[in-house]
Each structure stands twice: as C-alpha cells, then as structure tokens.
Amino acid sequence: MQQQLDAFFRPRSVAVIGASTKKGTIGRETVRNMLLAEFNGKVFPVNPKASVILSIKAYSTILDVPDAVDLAIVIVPKDHVKEVVAQCGEKGVKGVVVISAGFSEVGREGRKREQEVLKVVREYGMRMIGPNCFGIVNTHPDVCLNATFGKTYPMPGRIGFITQSGAMGEAIVNVAHDLGIGFSIVASIGNKADISSNDLLEYLKTDPDTDMILMYLENFGNPRNFTKIAREVVRFKPIVAVKSGRTKLGAKAASSHTGALAGLDVGVDALLEQTGVMRVDTVEELFDVAQAMTYQPLPKGNRVAVVTNAGGPGILATDALIANGMEMPSLSAATVKKLKKHISAEASFANPMDMVAGAGGREFRITLEALKNDRKYDAIVPIFVPPITIDQIEVAECIADGLAGTDKTVLACFMGVGLESAGMDQLRKRGIPAYIFPEAAAKTLSNMYKYRERMLHPRGKVRTYKVDMEKVERIVAEARDSGSDSIVGEPAIDILRAYGISAAPYRYASSAEQAVKAATALGYPVVMKINTPPILHKTEVGGVMVDLRTDKEVRSAFRTLRNRIEEHGEEGDFSVAMQKMITGGIETVMGMSTDPQFGPLIMFGLGGIYVEVMKDVSFRILPLTDQGARDMIRSLRSFPLLNGFRGAPAANQEVLVETLLRLSQLVRDFHCFSEIDINPFIASPDKKDCAAVDARFIIRPTNDQ
Ligand SMILES: Nc1ncnc2c1ncn2[C@@H]1O[C@H](COP(=O)(O)OP(=O)(O)O)[C@@H](O)[C@H]1O
C-alpha cells in the first residue's frame, strides 16, 4: 500500500489527460499548477487536439508519451474516463487520480459508470483516487506536486489533510493559506471508489513529513475499519476531524430494549472520540485547532490566565472558557505585587486581568512576563482590542517578547481587525496563533486540553476469558434448525453461562404441583415466567410473577399465568420457567446492537423503570477494554444510583465490568447476532447476588454476516 500510494504522492512523472489550451478550464489550470509548483519530475499534457500546452509538448494519447508515467491525472468527460484509464493501464501507469465528475455522486447510472472504471483499474493492477475529486498535493521540496485545479498552492507545513469534498477541500486550502497553516500532503478523495480515507490515514501515519492529520468527512465508507485504523494512528499523530451528524443506531438499539427508549440517538462524535480522534463541530473549529496545534504545545492542564486591554472581551473569554470546562484561578499574590509596580492602578489585577484601554505593548509585555512565570497557569490568552492610536505590530511584538520561551500554551486574540491584520500576522510569525474572537480561542484551548486528557487516559486492556464457544455454536445451530431468528428463555441463559456471565438458572414446570416442587428446590422467594409458548416480552402479556413466597402463591401464580395465555388465544403446550428471586440489587441492562455505520456497539444502562425515565445509556465501539467498560459505567448520569446512593450499598462494579467484557468477547466471537439484550442484569453489592435473569438474542439471517 505504502508503495502504491508513493506513486501518487512521490511520482517521477505525471500525465495530465484532458489538459487544455483554454484558459479557465480545469484541464489547463491543472497543468499550470503543476508548473507553478515547480514539480520535480516530468509533466506530460495529453490532448488529442493540441500539440503544445503552456509551452510544453502535448501528446494525443498517453500511449504516445515516450517516457514511463507513474501518475495520471484524468480530467476528460465522464464517458471517456473508462477508455482513458484503460490506456493508462496499457501504458503501465501506477496510479490514476480521476478528477472528472458524473459518477456515483449522480445516482444509479453514475454508479454503474464508476464500477466499470474501477474494474479497469483493478484489471491493470492500478490504484485510483476519486473519481469526482479535487486532486492531490505534496509540498515536500523534493516533490512539489500540485495536481489540483485550485487557486492556491498550499504553504509547506506538517499537516496532512484528507478531504471528502473537493469544494470544501479547496476552500480549506485557501483559508489555511491566509492563516499561515501549511500542509505536507493534501488528498481529495472524492467518491472513494478505490482508495479510501482509511488507506490515506495509514499512509500519513508513517509519512515522516506529517505531524498531524486533518480530515473533512461527510460519511464513513467503512467506519469499523476507520475506528480500528484511527485508534492506531492517533498513537503516533493527532487526527482532527470535522464530521457532523448523529447515527440512528442509538434509536434502534435502545428501542429494542424497551420501546420507551425509541428516538434516542448516539453522537458520531462520541464514537469517534473513543478512537482518540479530536472531533470538532465546524470547519472553522478545524482551522482554529489546526492553527493552534501548528504553533503551540497542548496545554498541560486547564488553568488559564486571560489578559486584556478591554473588559468586554475578557468577560466573553471567561464565559467561554468556563463553559468549556477550563478554570481561571486568580493571580498569585507575588504576581499581583510585581505587576502593581508597573501597571496603572485602574487595572483590575484579577483573572481576567483587565489592563484598561490605555494599555499598549509595554503593559502587555510586563504582564505576560509575570504570568509566564506564575505556576498557577497552564495557558495564557492575551486579548487585544486595537485602538487606532496604538501600533498593532508593536503590540504583537511585545506580546511575543513577553511570552518568549514559555512552555505554557498561548492563544492570542486580536479583536475587530479582520483575518489578515498585520498584528495577527506578526503574532503568527512569532509562533503565536491569533483569533478574532475570544470564544474561538477558548473553545480551541478546551479542545486541546480535552484531547490531551483523553490521550493520557489509560486505554485499558482487552480481556479474553476462557469460555465455551462450542456450546454457543450448538445453541445457535439448534435455533437456526428450528427456523427461529431469536433465542430466548433457557437457551439464552445458557449462552450467557457458556461465556461465564452469571445468570440465574431456570427450573420448569408444566403443572402446579411441579411448580411447587421446583420452588422448593430453588428456595423461596421465586419468580415464575411463561416458558411455552415462547414470548419475546413476557411482562407485556403479564407473563412474569415475582416474589412468590409460599406453595400457595406458587399454585395460584401458575393458574393465573395459564389463564392469561389462554386469554391471549395462544395454542400449544403451557409451561412455566422458575428462578430464584434475586433481591437487594439494581436492575441494569446490557446489550449489543448493530449500527449500520459503526458495526456492533456494546450498550450499558440502568434497567427497569430507570431506563425509561432517564434514557440514560452508554455505547462503546469494539473492542471494549476494561477501562472502557469502567468509563462506560461511570459515564451514566445515573451512576450515583449504582455507586451507593443515600447510604445504600454500592453495586459491585467489578462484576459489571467483567460482565461487559465477557459480553464483548461474545460479540467478537459470534458475528451471527444482530442484537443481544440482557435485561435485566441485576447488580448487587455481593458478587454472588449478581446475575442476569433474562436474555434475548436476535440471529442475523445467514446470508447477511
Ligand atoms: N429472578 C428474578 N429475580 C428478580 N427479579 C426478576 C427475576 N426475574 C424477573 N424479574 C423481574 O421481572 C422483570 C421482567 O422479567 P423478564 O424475565 O425480564 O421478562 P421480560 O423482559 O420478557 O418481560 C424483570 O425486569 C425483573 O424486574
């Protein structure tokens, strides 16, 4: 793969097929960009009608090019792409970037066209980026490849940028340029018919010129792969992604547990965050973070000092910082003492430190120098609102001087000067990112802080327990043989037990007398549930009788259940299943549901009445680690209920963690389940009183694994 992608990003020769002599066309702009970037290789324009394009010799087809060609940029009309790509194959080209549009993005016809092109690509063992993309860039001085039709050749830098949208890609490159953000590699992946963002992530992971990866995503081709790869990549370099949208899985997952949870959805962001990706909400935030991370270290903590020459922005910054989980401790006495010697007494020596309107470069320098040495802070936000009388550039210089050599994170704010102010430029030149609004600086700082926290947070271990897989295989096969798409009752309990999940065993009875015997064997109190005919949601038909304490109650419960079944017009044998009644615990629900995008997700929440009221469940992508399971439990809003609310003893969390891990192992081992529902798993303080009392497995149709 590495080598294959090198053909794209480090080609020795590039053919531009569909190069044009006509000004303003993509075909001409692309050739022009190749030349302007001073590409360190050969460029071959291909056009059947022109002999020269932009002073270089053109060829009528790629087959006429006398040299070997590594990379072809294809810009011909959609109906010619297939033929041109076949010629590339004949020529021995290794990679094609198809900029032409009119493929799967336009519907069925286009999808067919795309498949045909892809087939040709595969036949010749080539790789393809696109179609319907904006092109690719590598700014490395040895390469200088600008195979795009964009207006801006990005500044060299250490950010790799993967974009799904060509238009957004171009816009982002343009704005980044103005903000002084440089890129190592830019790849617009378009329809991702062949090469995906996952492939590029892996490539950028090992690219020595890339320190950070930005992604603009619209959808996930293969989120399961994405999460796996991203998890690995973030161990080496940060990934910042803008991807909005929420996934429907939550709604489905939750509704399968109790109808009342329908409508709940789970943020893609939450799932992305589990992979360690820094997810931002908007493209603007993407820039904000990119700029900050280009110049500044991650903050070591969340304590921020704000210094300003105007009260309003100071308050805005404070509100935004606090709302985003940062802290603003007051200045230390020593710092105040130092400052009072130099700064006007009208200033407020607090945090935010408002030096009032007269303050200029000198005041900023002195104050920032003092704060730089104040151990109470991890980050500093200087905010300057330039009056006309004060020279912006000078203030920028003073801010940079005052903060020189600091290891604190510094994000500055120059308000009301526009994106391209001389002062902001000067700050960036000195390695200080500058923002127009204090909220942006605050949000960025908080994004960076949270990201660092997450990275430092232990990932935990995936555990593998000794289990009885064969038993589960047998149970699934039996269910399939009997034509059933779900497993309930005893076989469901047996699956749990095969995976070492504590589950209350059943005893069966098909007469009142047998029921009494079973109850005596189990020990009172007991629970009685309808067993046959099998029913998915027993409580809904009044099919569960709890807390039966005497023989008499057992007999009467048996009759009641039989009557209810008869009222329901259910035919066939009648029998009940009985369990020991588990008391003194809290009902939790655990499960798995399959998200169309992310694949299987493990779910945990409080069961019983709580789950319906609170809609309080958490989801995790696989593989689940012990730390992940712990976080999952602790992230519930209702966690205090599990943790010993009002003097009640806490539920045994280690049992919950282990049960979730065993469930996750079951999900890893068996892809045949589309849904698993353990509801309830009763969590008690004592390990021996913790048990699942009901479970349900939905089996995927065989052709749909
Ligand atoms: N062995 C048991 N010990 C304590 N409570 C139980 C037991 N079995 C069932 N329950 C209670 O009865 C409820 C319904 O039983 P369950 O077997 O989950 O049936 P269903 O989910 O099909 O309605 C459970 O949520 C739980 O509150």
Ligand SMILES: [Mg+2]
């Ligand atoms: Mg249940």
